[in-house]
Amino acid sequence: MDSPFETLGIDPDADEDELVDAYRRRVKSAHPDHGGSAEEFQAVRTAYEAIRAGYEPGDELEPVETDGRRPADEGASRNGQHDVGTARNGETGDGTGGAGSDTGPDPEPEPERRGARVEFLDYDVLTDHGWSLADDDLFEKAAESGLDGDAYGEVFVEPRTNLLKAAEDAGHSWPFACRGGACANCAVAVVEGDVKMPSNHILSEEMLEQGVRLSCISLPVTDDLQVVYNIEHLPGLDELRLPPQHARKMSAGD
Numbered sequence: 285m286d287s288p289f290e291t292l293g294i295d296p297d298a299d300e301d302e303l304v305d306a307y308r309r310r311v312k313s314a315h316p317d318h319g320g321s322a323e324e325f326q327a328v329r330t331a332y333e334a335i336r337a338g339y340e341p342g343d344e345l346e347p348v349e350t351d352g353r354r355p356a357d358e359g360a361s362r363n364g365q366h367d368v369g370t371a372r373n374g375e376t377g378d379g380t381g382g383a384g385s386d387t388g389p390d391p392e393p394e395p396e397r398r399g400a401r402v403e404f405l406d407y408d409v410l411t412d413h414g415w416s417l418a419d420d421d422l423f424e425k426a427a428e429s430g431l432d433g434d435a436y437g438e439v440f441v442e443p444r445t446n447l448l449k450a451a452e453d454a455g456h457s458w459p460f461a462c463r464g465g466a467c468a469n470c471a472v473a474v475v476e477g478d479v480k481m482p483s484n485h486i487l488s489e490e491m492l493e494q495g496v497r498l499s500c501i502s503l504p505v506t507d508d509l510q511v512v513y514n515i516e517h518l519p520g521l522d523e524l525r526l527p528p529q530h531a532r533k534m535s536a537g538d
C-alpha cells in the first residue's frame with residue numbers, strides 16, 4: 285500500500301504549499317469525472333488528511349468519508365485544526381463555540397440533525413438585476429421575481445449530506461471541479477444560516493468572514509439557510525478555480 289506521500293507524489297519533507305499544490309492536482313485527476321475512480325479519489329483525500337494530521341510511517345490511515353469527515357474525528361485533528369463554520373454577520377466558528385477554541389470547557393454535543401431547508405439563488409440573477417449580496421431583502425426580491433427553478437428555489441439537505449450533493453439530488457446543476465475542498469468552483473455565499481466545513485485550506489479568512497463556503501464539503505448546522513451559488517468568478521475566488529465540471533442532469537435516456 286502506498287504511503288500518503290506516495291499517493292500525493294510528494295516528499296515526506298514537502299512544505300505546506302507543496303502539499304496543497306499536490307493535493308489540488310491529485311484530487312482532480314483522481315476524481316471519477318476526470319478519469320479516476322471513487323477508490324482513488326478517497327485514497328487521495330485520506331492521504332491528504334493524514335499528512336495534515338501529522339502522519340508518521342506506521343500510522344494507521346483513517347478513511348475520509350464522502351462528506352469530508354473522518355469517522356472518529358469530526359471537528360478536530362491531531363494538529364489542532366477544527367471544523368470551519370460560518371454564521372450570519374460575518375461571525376466564524378464551528379457552530380458550537382467557535383473554530384479554533386482550544387481552551388475552555390468542552391463544547392455541548394451537537395444535536396442530531398434532521399436535515400435543513402436551503403433557499404438558493406444563482407449569482408447571475410444578482411448581476412442581471414443589479415442586486416448585491418449585501419441587500420437585506422435579496423431573497424424577498426428573488427421570491428417575487430418569477431425566476432426559473434434553477435435560478436431560485438429550495439432544496440432539502442438530508443443529514444450528513446453536503447450542499448452540492450443535495451442540489452444535485454434535487455436535479456440542479458451547480459458548478460464544481462474537485463469535490464474535495466481544493467478549489468473554489470463550488471463556492472457559495474451563505475447569506476443566512478450556518479454551515480460547517482470539516483477543514484479549509486483554500487479560502488482566506490476574509491472570504492470566510494464574508495460567508496463564502498465550499499458547497500461540496502459544507503454541511504448545514506441550522507434548520508434554514510439562504511445561499512447564493514455560482515459565485516466562483518468573484519474576485520479572489522476566480523484564481524482558485526480548477527477547470528470546471530458541471531453536474532450532468534440525468535435524462536430519460538441515461
Ligand code: FES
Nearest residue numbers: 461463465470500
Ligand atoms: S468542487 Fe472543488 S472545492 Fe468544491
